[in-house]
Amino acid sequence: MKTTLKSLALAAAIGLSLTSTSFAADRNWTPPTGKIYAQVLSDDIMAHHPELISVTFHGVPPGLSKVYTMFAGSYPDRIGNADDPDDVMVIETGITILDPRWHRTKDPIRKYVPMMPMRDAAGENIGLLVLAYRNPADSGKTDMDFFKAATALRDELQKKIPTMNALFEPAK
Numbered sequence: 001m002k003t004t005l006k007s008l009a010l011a012a013a014i015g016l017s018l019t020s021t022s023f024a025a026d027r028n029w030t031p032p033t034g035k036i037y038a039q040v041l042s043d044d045i046m047a048h049h050p051e052l053i054s055v056t057f058h059g060v061p062p063g064l065s066k067v068y069t070m071f072a073g074s075y076p077d078r079i080g081n082a083d084d085p086d087d088v089m090v091i092e093t094g095i096t097i098l099d100p101r102w103h104r105t106k107d108p109i110r111k112y113v114p115m116m117p118m119r120d121a122a123g124e125n126i127g128l129l130v131l132a133y134r135n136p137a138d139s140g141k142t143d144m145d146f147f148k149a150a151t152a153l154r155d156e157l158q159k160k161i162p163t164m165n166a167l168f169e170p171a172k
Helices: 002-026 037-048 085-093 143-158
Strands: 052-059 069-073 097-099 111-119 125-134
Touching: 037 052, 037 069, 037 143, 052 085, 052 111, 085 097, 085 111, 085 125, 097 143, 111 143, 125 143
Parallel strands: none
Antiparallel strands: 052 069, 052 125, 097 111, 111 125
């Protein structure tokens, strides 16, 4: 009995250790302890756009190279997570992805997710903006409706971003 309990405890400890390790491996950046300007922008977007489920900002933090990460957004626990390949593709190539998120097993909420280049006030692509819109079955919205809404929001946002580095400055 003692051996079984010890084995079980050891297995549980190893499992917790592996869980912690895999979670830590998904992180590639540690945000500053205080709120940054990008988070202020994210909070403002969420406060003024009830049609959104979430917004996230992605890119390479200043001083780093090829470290693609989520650096602000409506899911603070995900800040510092490494970007997925499709995120990096948008950042590096400047394409836009329109993802209707139909019938995903791990994503039960109907949503529409435009992923588009984030731009600074000069119009330069500086990262990735991901917007998740509510998309109830009876909304009647088309791909073009979501694309236009996301583009308008992104274009308004770019006026508030003097440079990529400004996004990482302490919030005022």
